[in-house]
Amino acid sequence: MTPPSSSSTAANTEQITVLDTRIEELVAPFCHQVEQLAEIPGIASIGAAELIAEIGVDMTRFPTAAHLVSWAKFAPAVHESAGTKKQKKRPKGNPWLAATLGNAAGAQTRARTFLGARYRRIARRRGKGKAMVAVGNSILTIAWHLLSDPDSRFHDLGADYYETRINAERRARNLASALQAVTGQKIIIQGGKAIIVEPEAA
Incomplete structure (x- = not known):
């Protein structure tokens, strides 16, 4: 060539x-x-x-x-x-x-x-x-x-995002479901905390 x-x-x-x-x-x-x-x-x-x-x-x-x-x-x-x-x-x-x-x-x-x-x-x-x-x-x-948005800037969530947030939230929901099955109480995860939802009065 x-x-x-x-x-x-x-x-x-x-x-x-x-x-x-x-x-x-x-x-x-x-x-x-x-x-x-x-x-x-x-x-x-x-x-x-x-x-x-x-x-x-x-x-x-x-x-x-x-x-x-x-x-x-x-x-x-x-x-x-x-x-x-x-x-x-x-x-x-x-x-x-x-x-x-x-x-x-x-x-x-x-x-x-x-x-x-x-x-x-x-x-x-x-x-x-x-x-x-x-x-x-x-x-x-x-x-x-x-x-x-002209004022916005990129912020990297980080390589550990799935481990530190998504997987942690999933584990928390799974634990809440297991605890709910044992106690019979309705439990939700809100703001990273487990909250017991009181039943409404009849």
Whole structure:
């Protein structure tokens, strides 16, 4: 294979410089939104610009984050027949948006972040493909919230979120159910505390 000549390399470099400059000009009016989105793990400034190019910055077009996720075709596709739910093949959406989300999700496979923990948790149970879609779903949800509120900033829940909060809450509910079965009293978990609900007077 013939290596590229120095003239073609210089021409390519010049073209890349021109394109980079043009992209910076187009993104400049949205520098605040780029800063917001760039804080999402795996996105950075380039990914933020790509997200803005594909979904825009006006989230009033999407009443909720779920609407954005559905529009992007990153919602789980479920078919229900005769009371039985079956996973359907996810329909194809915007390929450029999918590539940006896929790259961001791929960067989280080993990361010590909430998104990284989410990827590994789902990959163990349902496979890498579904884990990638789930993380892409989460990134779009985060992006919707950030773009909906100019004052909001990204805050990572942490890699131990599932262990310290979700699993702890699940164990608490299980223990409350067991205690309820033994005592006959109605027990609920509220604010991390077990509360005995007194029966209403007849």
